[in-house]
Amino acid sequence: MSDQAVPANEEMILSAHEITKQFGGLSALRNITVDIPRGSIFSLIGPNGAGKTTFFNVIAGILPPTHGSIDLRGQRMIAPPARAWLEPVVWFVPPLLVLALGIAVSGGNIQAIALWSLGALLIATVILPTGLARPPWYERAIAAMGIFRTARPNDMVRAGVGRTFQNIRLFQYMTTLENVLVGMHLQLKSTPVDALLSSRKQKQEEELARKRARDFLRLVGLTGRDHELARNLPYGDQRRLELARALACEPALLLLDEPTAGMNPRETADMTALINRLRHDLGLTVLLIEHDMRVVMGISDWITVLDHGERIAEGTPEEVRRNPKVIEAYLGTPAG
Amino acid sequence: MTEPQAVTSKEEPPERAPSDTMDRIVSWFSRHRSISVIVAMALFSVLLPLLVLLPPLSGFNRQGVWIDNFNGAGIFVLLALGLNVVVGFSGLLDLGYAAFFAIGAYFYALVASSFTGVHLPFWPMLILGAFVAALFGVALGAPTLRLRGDYLAIVTLGFGEIVPVFFTNSDALTNGTNGIAGIDRPSLPGITFGAANPLPFYVTIVVILTIVLIFLYRLEDSRLGRAWMAIREDELAAASSGVNTVTTKLLAFALGASTAGLAGVFSASRLVFVSPDQFLFTVSFTVLAMVVLGGMGNIWGVAAGAFIIFLIQSVFLRQLTNFLQPLGIPFISDIDFLKYQFLIYGIALVSMMLLRPEGLFPSGRRKRELHTEGEMEELTAPGEAAEPLA
């Protein structure tokens, strides 16, 4: 284990404490602690099955950790839930109370009961969607009650995390442009009502959105193919499109899961250069899972090595390259 | 969002060839969708009653009966459009859609009939009925939409069963199996919506459909529409792009339910009678068949599919039987095709899924987008290096 810790005075964009993930009897991750400084390119490497993608999925809010917590920009986003039972109570008790009150008050009058139940239903259908949409005031109220709900994927996106997937997950039957536009979902402010009325605000925003989407596409080197279905793009372009979609989320932290998988050396070099450029030009922090050691060694500021769900080494590329534990994990023989 | 940049001027259109003119017309219509819908619906609704004056259609039914059939078809078109939002756009399999249809119908029956003695006017109740149905859509969806697809299907099926059972068993409230009769017809100054005169109903349903179609097209092309489609394609990727899958699905459910509620209120006022038998699983299944066969996700395809299937079911199957019977062909002449209709639906569904899952009229939206000239095409040479974002 490298003794050199990441410099403490740098701002950590993501801090993961003691993340543990168990599936039944299997420990996929064990006490993983990672601190990622803002603006760095941070790589996660390790043999197959080491738990890298599982860790990504935990950060992205897809898998809740069994233990441990994750702070993003200083705010606790992911942790085992606290008082989770209380939230459904908050949702269901008011309408049930109204219903009970109604039944008690109306004394068998069917129509009165029906009206009271309709009222209870009305209350429920105001409370429930609020509880699901989680506007900021709701979140504050919930937090004040001591309820903590671990972030779901779209919460993490809202907080500033974008990601790509190991096996490309594009919207196959939507066009290139539409894929990026979905990535911009949280950046667009028009409501369904605006859409129904086809208001000027809606039209303007859509136009600007399309422009901006094309900017993202140009950024990753995908132009002139706006209206092609994603499934018809060549493999390398699909990876770029997924990256464009992730960038459209305007993330502060970008999670890239094997972005150069399946690419030839030239494409790999292009992607590597692109990632570097994104860090410099957009001020992004990048967390990278990679198997291609040239990429890893080439652009990483810092590397964490996982094996069998545990962190076995960490440090700068130079340190990690020479670390005997790492060599053993990859090659399976103790280093001489 | 960045500040508005100067709008780049459109390119000069290239040389016009005859097919380009067609393309231009098509692209103009696709940019001015609302007007297109209104024009198309107006044309269609004027032509239809005239068409049925021609043989052989005139031989099947009088014009009045045809128009009444069109009203029935319009109801199912409305239902299919609503279910299309749930199943077609968002990929959520709702097998109990008739429940929302029932809720709309019974709502109106309870607020505008001699049974309850309450007589609220039709037009505001149309909106309110849609709203009440939407409420139930949200109430059903909120706890169940996080279930995976097949479970959601079963749960909605269960809900679709519970609602008619509730109406059947609540005698005091809903008159049980006998249903509620004496429902008020709509009223407009100077116009009678009567049993003998289906034309006012016809105009009403055409107007309702036009409005709904316009709304649906607008939603399809919006942030919400894209979110729905993203969920249908890959829910995890959608969530990882920031889409709140739960609320987006709820909106689909609510919208679908509200459309069914509209249909329910209209149907109740047209038949002046509601009973639980009108809202059994066969109705949910029929509407689903219409959506699937018409081309899930394709608005006009679903509408066309629903229209055609309804007419086949209510007019042509009977005509086919009447036609074949006197011919005395062994075995075939004995078939009452009406009895077989669900068998035919079943076979059609299975065949469609195996052979052509995109439906009879698959979504042409992408085809149109590929050819539209209205988009501003920025000139970048292919392969140009990506520039830093300003």
Added chain:
Amino acid sequence: MLSQLRVLGIAIAALVVGWLLMLALVWIAAGTKDLSPVVASGTQQYLNALTIGAIYALIALGYTMVYGIIELINFAHGDVFMVGAFLSLFVMTSLGFSGAISNPFLLVGVLVLVFVVVMVVMGLLGVGIERFAYRRLRNAPRLAPLITAIGVSFILQNFIQVFTNSQVPSPQLISLSNRFDFLGASIAYLNVLIFVIAIVLMVGLQIFVTGTRLGRAMRSTAQDREAAQLMGVDINLTIAVTFFIGSALAGAAGIVYGLYFGNIQFNIGFFAGLKAFTAAVLGGIGNTVGAALGGFLIGFIEVGAVVVGLSRWSEALVFTVLILVLVFRPSGLLGQPLGERA
């Protein structure tokens, strides 16, 4: 061995508890303090619950096995049950039997014949459905095979409906009036027979699934299809066998239904199917013991509803159970808590 003994112990305990519960329900509904009619009526209702539960359990097994292996809710499965009932009617009447058979040897012979024929034919029907309707869609988006299944369900229903739209009497080879006395309650032989048949079939299934190579192939395919394939398991054959067994059991349930209720109709599959699916979910989808347990539970709920006077709501009650289970504990009673998140 120990776990099987444990299951047996739990089963026996559940049986006793169920009986007492039913007695309690009858007692509450009757309102009388007099015990002996309560015991008589309660025991009879309990046996009804066990019989109906057995039917649901047999159908539920097919649902749970198919779902466990290809993650598809086979909507047509309930209608296989219905077709089985009609086929058994056909076989019995073709052989010339339309009522109770008094000769026990003849009775057993006829029953065995009917069960073998119907179960094999239904099994083949299930295999055929899988082969022609579902196999091509194995990797399609989830909506497609679901819709296909609904289509197949309607095809089966309407196929029968074309022949007969209304209730059709089905031979009851053993009359319900053929009873014996046990602990003061009068018990029909038919109830016992059905229960025994169901248990035998279910135990047979468990032995097959845990003890034979094919059974192990089924379980491993259900857990991880790719890994099973890499181990040399013939996936198509395994899935076909799963459908065969599930459909055969549904056919058996159909025979039982006809024997017990005395009449059948084209739409019994729809409702029985839904309730059986609820049972499968309740017990934990993919878990065969759970499906059996769920079946009996649902039978109990249904008869219990009748006992307390809520018979009109029994369906709604079952579906409410389904919704509640799916919302609050989707893995069911015996299933593992699901770790998956959208």
